Amino acid sequence: MISKTIIMFGIIIVLSSALTGVVVYHFTANSNQATMITKTATPTVFQGVTRTYYIASDEVKWNYAPTGMNVITGKPLANDSVTALYTQNGVDRIGSVYLKCLYRGYTDDTFTTLQPRTAQWEHLGVLGPVIHAEVGDTIKVVFKNDCRIPTSIHPHGVLYDKASEGAPYNDGVPDSEKPGEAIPPGGNFTYVWNVPERAGPGPHDPSSILWMYHSHVNEITDTSAGLVGPIIITRNGEANPDGTPKGVDREFVTLFTIFNETRSPYLADNIKTFTGEDMSQVNMTDPNFWESNLKYSINGYIFGNTPGLDMKQNTHVRWYVAGMGGESDIHSPHWHGNTLLIDGMRTDMVELLPMSMKVLDMYPDNVGTWLFHCHVNDHMQGGMLALYTVEKNNGTQGTNSSGENLKIGFSTDVANPTTGQPTQLKVDFINTPTNSIEEHVDYKVTVMKGTTQVYSTSLLHTADGSVTIPYQFQDVGSYQVVVEVDGIWFMPVSETAEFQINVASSYKLM
Numbered sequence: 001m002i003s004k005t006i007i008m009f010g011i012i013i014v015l016s017s018a019l020t021g022v023v024v025y026h027f028t029a030n031s032n033q034a035t036m037i038t039k040t041a042t043p044t045v046f047q048g049v050t051r052t053y054y055i056a057s058d059e060v061k062w063n064y065a066p067t068g069m070n071v072i073t074g075k076p077l078a079n080d081s082v083t084a085l086y087t088q089n090g091v092d093r094i095g096s097v098y099l100k101c102l103y104r105g106y107t108d109d110t111f112t113t114l115q116p117r118t119a120q121w122e123h124l125g126v127l128g129p130v131i132h133a134e135v136g137d138t139i140k141v142v143f144k145n146d147c148r149i150p151t152s153i154h155p156h157g158v159l160y161d162k163a164s165e166g167a168p169y170n171d172g173v174p175d176s177e178k179p180g181e182a183i184p185p186g187g188n189f190t191y192v193w194n195v196p197e198r199a200g201p202g203p204h205d206p207s208s209i210l211w212m213y214h215s216h217v218n219e220i221t222d223t224s225a226g227l228v229g230p231i232i233i234t235r236n237g238e239a240n241p242d243g244t245p246k247g248v249d250r251e252f253v254t255l256f257t258i259f260n261e262t263r264s265p266y267l268a269d270n271i272k273t274f275t276g277e278d279m280s281q282v283n284m285t286d287p288n289f290w291e292s293n294l295k296y297s298i299n300g301y302i303f304g305n306t307p308g309l310d311m312k313q314n315t316h317v318r319w320y321v322a323g324m325g326g327e328s329d330i331h332s333p334h335w336h337g338n339t340l341l342i343d344g345m346r347t348d349m350v351e352l353l354p355m356s357m358k359v360l361d362m363y364p365d366n367v368g369t370w371l372f373h374c375h376v377n378d379h380m381q382g383g384m385l386a387l388y389t390v391e392k393n394n395g396t397q398g399t400n401s402s403g404e405n406l407k408i409g410f411s412t413d414v415a416n417p418t419t420g421q422p423t424q425l426k427v428d429f430i431n432t433p434t435n436s437i438e439e440h441v442d443y444k445v446t447v448m449k450g451t452t453q454v455y456s457t458s459l460l461h462t463a464d465g466s467v468t469i470p471y472q473f474q475d476v477g478s479y480q481v482v483v484e485v486d487g488i489w490f491m492p493v494s495e496t497a498e499f500q501i502n503v504a505s506s507y508k509l510m
Helices: 002-009 081-087 119-124 217-227 269-275 287-292 377-382
Strands: 009-017 023-029 032-039 050-063 097-106 132-134 138-145 188-194 206-212 228-234 250-260 296-297 310-312 316-323 333-335 341-342 345-347 357-362 368-374 385-389 396-401 406-412 423-431 440-451 452-456 460-462 465-472 477-488 491-503
Touching: 050 132, 081 287, 081 296, 097 217, 097 269, 119 250, 132 138, 206 217, 206 316, 206 357, 228 250, 228 316, 287 296, 296 368, 296 377, 368 377, 406 477, 406 491, 423 440, 423 477, 440 465, 460 465
Parallel strands: 050 138, 132 228, 250 316, 310 385
Antiparallel strands: 009 023, 023 032, 050 097, 138 188, 206 228, 250 296, 316 357, 333 368, 341 345, 341 357, 368 385, 396 406, 406 423, 423 465, 440 452, 440 460, 440 477, 477 491
16 A cells, blocks of 8 residues: 555655755656655854954973972882883983974063963963864964974864865865965964854753864974864853853863874984084984984873862862874773763773874762873873862852942851752841841842753742752753842842762762
8 A cells, every 4th residue: 555655646755964965756657766865954153252362382391300300109219220211301302391493372462471371271281272162162362483494274174165175285275365374483374264053062962062173384304393282162152251061070181192202303403502512413313312212292291290289079070081193092991989981882992093082071979190191001101191179169168249338158068968868048138347147138049050041939938938849950061050139128238159969870889
């Protein structure tokens, strides 16, 4: 009967996708053959803002081990023959300090004042400034080359034309139409990149994803010199005003790579500066000389010197990890002490190839200082290790208010609530001049997770000025509790206070 219906009338079966378009299977009369017709859907176009960054490539003396210690063992680097090979200078060893060409952020197009790197991004090390954007935005990078070599900025993932690709090669396009392919020493160029939907998170991605940018004039020597940085793109509607993802308490970007300083354009300068010898006087066939110039680094730090990998217990931490380099740059970052989620799966390690870019979410519940390292044996020996710290979160309690006459106190009956655990939200209304409980208060309590309201009371009244609200948190992460006061002693009053609660998983380590 179905075949007969198809023959008599024809059937059109439509399979559609918002991302890939529409596929139509058309069965025509007197035929059992289907003809596939593909129609491309119009992608969603989002209107965003233009985000401008001022970035220069600068020559910097970079120290791979600034503490002089193997932070993992707590011993001086000079006291061990293995760590000394990579860090101590001499007549035929450069040591731990090298002249490099790095991307650095500035406050404006005069390139006179460096953009301060806050404690939040202290861990970036050699990486250039983070470029944050939301789907629909336009990224404008005002660039200046202050290195002695030609440099560029080539981005991954975003949408660009040939002028802003930042990569010279024989593509049939005249060099005059590709001004951003190689910026000479002292030169300037403004790169413009668009952020369409296909540059942002896919259907199964978290709310933000990682791309990288790097110089591509001579990619091998340019990246060996240190010219690399991160781009973080957030899904439309899920970004804060600064482009960072909503509901994420802490972001980390970590690059696992073996910087091969023998491939750096500054090799001769580094030999002369740090060994006191000309390049011709150094035994370039010595395998230990070559090995000493391989820096098994995380963000340009070795042997635990990466700073700033600190976070609070039971918060939402997003890790962006990337790889870069040659055939030896197959890495397996591993976190001790806590687990993460990637692609809906739980893990404590991830695989990286050169220019892999991956995103993992952590909800750290295990307080302490933990090892974070590549699990490849010789990479660990060469110093591709760091420490991260989870600080105890002492729960949510305190006093806050926007007014002078009323303070709002808030606490939970358990210091660190977990998912599914019965929890009491305690609110006290305090008369500021007398520091005593304020009676007869009209109030409303709302619980938010990011931009989503997960709980709200109606407008309520308390006669005694203290209330307890039973609640169960269903998901891990950060919540905001908003307490709004509408009246005191039946007179209109407007006061608002906000508090943060960090909720952990009810799963306990065995």
